[in-house]
Amino acid sequence: MNSVFYYSLLQYRYAQSLGEVLNVGVLLLFPEQRTATFLHPERLGRIRKLYPKFSEKVIRSYFKGIVARTNLLTKQPEVFADYEAHPRQLIDNEILIRDSSALQFGELKTAVLYTEDLTAISEQFYKLYLSFYEESEHQVRHDESYLLKEYQKRLQRRLNGLLSREAFERPVTVKPEGTNFSYQFAFAWQNGSFNLVKPVSFDLKLEQSITDKATLNVGQFTVLRPYAEQHNARFDVLVARPKDRQLYKPYDHAIQLLADQPHVKIVEEEQLDSYSAKTAEALT
Structure with missing residues (x-):
C-alpha cells in the first residue's frame, strides 16, 4: 500500500461574507517522514494590486510564525505520533489556531506519496498553487x-x-x-x-x-x-x-x-x- 501525505492551503479571506478567498500558502505534512513544510510566496505585489487595504506586514508575520512552527515540528518528530489519527488537529493545535481571523488553513486533503523526493513534491505544489505570484515579476x-x-x-x-x-x-x-x-x-x-x-x-x-x-x-x-x-x-x-x-x-x-x-x-x-x-x- 502506498504511503500518503497531507496538504492544506493557507487562505486569505478578503471577503468572508461572500466566501471569497485567495491562496497565499501551502502546508505539507509527511507523517511517515515526520516532516512539515510550509510554502509561501516571497513577493506579495499581486495582492497589493488586487486588495490595497490588506496588511502585508501582518501576513508576513504569519508566514514567519508558521515557518518557525513547522521547523520546530520537524525537529520534534514525537509530536507527529500524538496526532497520527487526527492530522487536522496537528494543524489547529501546533501550527495555526482555527478562529475567525482572515488567514486560515483550508480543508485538509490527502495525496499519495508518489516520490521519496520531498523537495520535488514541494516544488511541484508551489508551482501548482503559488506560481501566480511570480509571473508578473519575470518581466522586469x-x-x-x-x-x-x-x-x-x-x-x-x-x-x-x-x-x-x-x-x-x-x-x-x-x-x-x-x-x-x-x-x-x-x-x-x-x-x-x-x-x-x-x-x-x-x-x-x-x-x-x-x-x-x-x-x-x-x-x-x-x-x-x-x-x-x-x-x-x-x-x-x-x-x-x-x-x-x-x-x-x-x-x-x-x-x-x-x-x-x-x-x-x-x-x-x-x-x-x-x-x-x-x-x-x-x-x-
Whole structure:
C-alpha cells in the first residue's frame, strides 16, 4: 500500500461574507517522514494590486510564525505520533489556531506519496498553487537602477516633491585616505550618522554570480572601514533577491556576508517603504 501525505492551503479571506478567498500558502505534512513544510510566496505585489487595504506586514508575520512552527515540528518528530489519527488537529493545535481571523488553513486533503523526493513534491505544489505570484515579476529585472528608482519614488512621495530629481543624479564620491581608490554612492542622508546609499541587486541567473558580487562588495566595504570610523558613516545597501527560488539560499548567504561587515546596513526590497520613511523623516 502506498504511503500518503497531507496538504492544506493557507487562505486569505478578503471577503468572508461572500466566501471569497485567495491562496497565499501551502502546508505539507509527511507523517511517515515526520516532516512539515510550509510554502509561501516571497513577493506579495499581486495582492497589493488586487486588495490595497490588506496588511502585508501582518501576513508576513504569519508566514514567519508558521515557518518557525513547522521547523520546530520537524525537529520534534514525537509530536507527529500524538496526532497520527487526527492530522487536522496537528494543524489547529501546533501550527495555526482555527478562529475567525482572515488567514486560515483550508480543508485538509490527502495525496499519495508518489516520490521519496520531498523537495520535488514541494516544488511541484508551489508551482501548482503559488506560481501566480511570480509571473508578473519575470518581466522586469530588479537591477540597481530599478532599486534606486523605487527608493527615489517612495522618498519623493513622502516628501511631497520637495526633493528634486537632480538629487539622485549627483552621486557622492568617497576617497579613502591613504589609497588611490574612489567609490560612488547614489545618495546620502544624515540622521546622526552619515548614511551612504548603494543599490546592489542579486536578481541574477547564476549562484556564482551572486557569490562573486557579494565578495566584491565585501572587499569595497573593507577598504572603506577606516573612512566610516572617521566620519561616523554607514553604508545602506539596497538589495533585490533573485527570481529563481533555487538561488534563495546563496542569496541569503550573500546578504548575511554583507550584513556581517561593520558599518553596513542591509535594506531588502520589501523594506524600501520603511527605509524611505526614515530617510524622509531625517530630511524634514
